[in-house]
Amino acid sequence: SQELEQSPQSLIVQEGKNLTINCTSSKTLYGLYWYKQKYGEGLIFLMMLQKGGEEKSHEKITAKLDEKKQQSSLHITASQPSHAGIYLCGADKGNQFYFGTGTSLTVIP
């Protein structure tokens, strides 16, 4: 199965601080997806990266995929309490869709 490791497992930051979450795959990725989950709810799609070196931004969240397509990072600038939740990276392999181990983000006002 596709293995996706995320780091850190959990993160506590002061509001206004920047942070980075990493996702590493044991295999070359065809597509890398970032999702956010509010506690106890379903996942919300954030971004999809497909090309090596690709970078996408949405509001204060930027995601990058490295040239080898095995590592991705999610960067949040000037974090806000609304950014709190669990961030998961995901990858597809044919009809299967796998997720990483998850990173729990707490933003302290």
Added chain:
Amino acid sequence: SQTIHQWPATLVQPVGSPLSLECTVEGTSNPNLYWYRQAAGRGLQLLFYSVGIGQISSEVPQNLSASRPQDRQFILSSKKLLLSDSGFYLCAYLLEGTGELFFGEGSRLTVL
């Protein structure tokens, strides 16, 4: 537009009892459907996926089974629940051509 619904939202069941979680999708035909389990608020474990009616692929051996009796209906079942079956279960469908998964609201199962 497409929508996805899961129920029940919350379930408390005794060990050894049966389980049935239902997921339905509207606004799309022949979607790829998925069941995930999330334990302790962490990453999602893919349990089953289906590419069509009656077609079920299982990712891990377990106490659960899945069925797809209709194109837009996906059911997760168990004949006898175990304590380890507790968790948050999520159903999802794949938006064709985008690689984006849309998730249901989730079903929280507690086995006592």
